[in-house]
Amino acid sequence: MDDQETGGHAGRRPSRPTLWVLGITTALVALTGLALWAAPVAPALHTGPHGGLSLPWWVLALGFAATEATVLHIQVKREAQTVAVSEFPLVLGLFFAGPLPLLAGRLVGSAAVLLFHRRSAPLKTTFNLALAGAETGIAVLVFGAVGHLGEGSPLLWLAALLAALLANAVGIVAIGLVIAVFEGGLRPAALAREAVTGQAVAPMVVAVALVAVTSLAADVRSAVLLLLAAAGLLAAYRAYAALSDRHLNLERLYRFTQAVTSSPEIDVVLGNVLGEARELLKAERAEVVFPAPGGGQVARVLLGPSGRLSRSEEPRTPVDEWLLQAVVGGDEAQLLPRTTRHTPARAWLAARAAHEAIAVPLRGGAGTVGVLVVTDRLGDVRTFDESDVLLLETVANHASVALQNGELVDRLRHDALHDALTGLPNRAFLQRRLAPALDDVRDGRSAGAVVMILDLDGFKEVNDTLGHQQGDALLVEVAARLVSAVGEAGTVTRLGGDEFAVLVTDTADEDRAVRLGRRLLRALEQPVALDGLEVEVGGSLGIALAPAHATDPAGLLKRADVAMYDAKGTARGLRVYAPDLDTGDPRRLALVSELRTALATGGIEVHVQPQARTTTGEVVSVEALVRWDHPETGRISPEEFVPIAERTGLIGALTTRVLDRSLAACAAWRAAGHDLGIAVNLSARSLHDADLVDEVARLLARYGVPAGRLTLEVTEGSVMADPARAIALLHQLRDLGVRLSVDDFGTGYSSLSYLKRLPVHEVKIDRSFVTGLQNGSEDVAIVRAVTDLGRHLGLEVVAEGVEDAATWELLREMGCDLVQGWHLSRPMPAAELLPWLRLRPVAPAVLRAV
Structure with a gap:
């Protein structure tokens, strides 16, 4: 929860979710008091199971601060879970401290981490401290109740395990309620299942803590050995976790590469890039910023916590200018940690309502074209570091290749659907446009459609006399005149050779089609200058309308073709299809x-x-x-x-x-x-x-x-x-x-x-x-x-x-x-x-x- 989410700005009326969180926090405080008041004093409290060791509150505070600031990453199949082993000092406190010193140590240690290490917002800090108190109170209550049944060590071990598990369950439920307040969709069954099954690591931590309890009860000096063993195990595990993270990131990068190369669509590539960047770096948000050439505007494509892509175009602010100059102009990645003292970086984070960020260059065919940014690592237990910068740069490099490939595919698709000589759409383009247009006609969404086919008269003679270079120049000029004559009324295509077609949608008006056809023929009346000669070229035009003449692409094109041949054969110049045009050959x-x-x-x-x-x-x-x-x-x-x-x-x-x-x-x-x-x-x-x-x-x-x-x-x-x-x-x-x-x-x-x-x-x-x-x-x-x-x-x-x-x-x-x-x-x-x-x-x- 950041300040915007919790309504932490001064002078702003608290939002409804904020009031709900305050209510849950108050309930947790009440639960803490009730649990401590009702808790019987277990035989282990104050005296320990085998001796009189007593831990002061400040030692417990150091223990809680250390375990919550130093998290472990537990690998589960292909995913990693972040775990703070706060059960360890909790179990020690249950055996070697009273309820109030344990509660004080827990609150002080947690507050130090929340305020100085994680820099949490006020509301979040208050909620987490209330939750820590409630978990401690529940643990004391359960440990005292079960431990009161007997003084045997195995029974106290069971009491410690139950105390830790129930305390964690309270925490899972409370956090689930807060998430439901902000995101909606409370699922009690799923929340209850998570409270039971989501504690895979807790029994192991409690077991280690009980070993420490037994060792300390036998000889306090074993604390030195315990600290050395814990430090060695922690270092070894961190090395293993680093290797596991690297392996997991490599797998994700491989899957990401497959995803972005399997689709040439620019939007799909951007969605995959932002989704993978957010997933790999465990970030709340990921975005791509494209500055417009020459300044002025910046275009943003953002993937937020909801998983939806959003686009915006905004004026380029001085805060943006610093980051764009550093990343786009300087072609260098930027790490903006939570503890940064760099004034422009802090201004940028404040403007984006973020605590931390990484920004890396996104390169295109002509250099750096944008910035890939991730902000705010999830959970507040880890911050971005240099290894994360390298990881995001790898994502950006793959994205750059995929985006360039997408641009290449777009060009190839354009070439496949357009005539290389005139630049007009070709026959394949016409068929692609005609099929959905006729679907709209059949389904009643469109009044009709018109297809015109135009064949030039005398083009062969131009080719034979002046050569194909001049013939090509004639086709280019004819294409330009047709496009000018049609304007916004329709789409001009070149079918091949000296044959052109015009598609007009959402009309079944024959008179309108004839007027447009005559305008096309008039556009060809003026001579064309070729190789110093004035060349005259005319045309023959056939018109077919849907739904009157046909409702399928092949049928409509065929009837326009029949009309065109009739116009050419009878020297009429223009002909609208009529059924009697096919009576000369009834079999046709x-x-x-x-x-x-x-x-x-x-x-x-x-x-x-x-x-x-x-x-x-x-x-x-x-x-x-x-x-x-x-x-x-x-x-x-x-x-x-x-x-x-x-x-x-x-x-x-x-x-x-x-x-x-x-x-x-x-x-x-x-x-x-x-x-x-x-x-x-x-x-x-x-x-x-x-x-x-x-x-x-x-x-x-x-x-x-x-x-x-x-x-x-x-x-x-x-x-x-x-x-x-x-x-x-x-x-x-x-x-x-x-x-x-x-x-x-x-x-x-x-x-x-x-x-x-x-x-x-x-x-x-x-x-x-x-x-x-x-x-x-x-x-x-x-x-x-x-x-x-x-x-x-x-x-x-x-x-x-x-x-x-x-x-x-x-x-x-x-x-x-x-x-x-x-x-x-x-x-x-x-x-x-x-x-x-x-x-x-x-x-x-x-x-x-x-």
């Missing part, structure tokens, strides 16, 4: 849910088509081809359902399914002795998936397939949609060890200029060039040029669409490495590949269909 909406079901139930399968070397006919790899056999309508072409997956957000699940089945098949072939590679196609949307690299690594590890046995095929068009992002992702896949291939090579608009920029291992000649080779057309020159280019760049060349032996032979003469097509084999289920290989002739079948 149904296929979305059916595709989702097929992915969940395994309805999507993988077929493979072998690839062989042109020179030997050896099958070295296969291409994975996705197949969907619909239970009602039969096989659905990938050209039909893959675009649906891309436009409805199912492409990620579809890609994972194909990769999983492909690598599972590859692992099975390897186990059967056929070390074949497998190629899997990636869609344009897959190249915008930040989780793709981790997903590929996970599946390779799951099936134990070397990364070099997996080839990922991308088209030029998918890369050119967002070259910077796509090329960065391809580099990550190549670093993983995966082979990369450019599919349909030669059909793009910038093949030769971008091939050297792509981190690929092979090029795949499109079948449209291969099928016309025998006709002697210009396709021969194109295929020959691609083959020569690949050879000079160190790339393997694969030709697909080989339908006959003559084409195979012509490709072999040109230097093509691998062929694929019906002449070698039609696509087949993955499970049929091994039987096909076993039936295939061992000799190379270069010019013969198999």
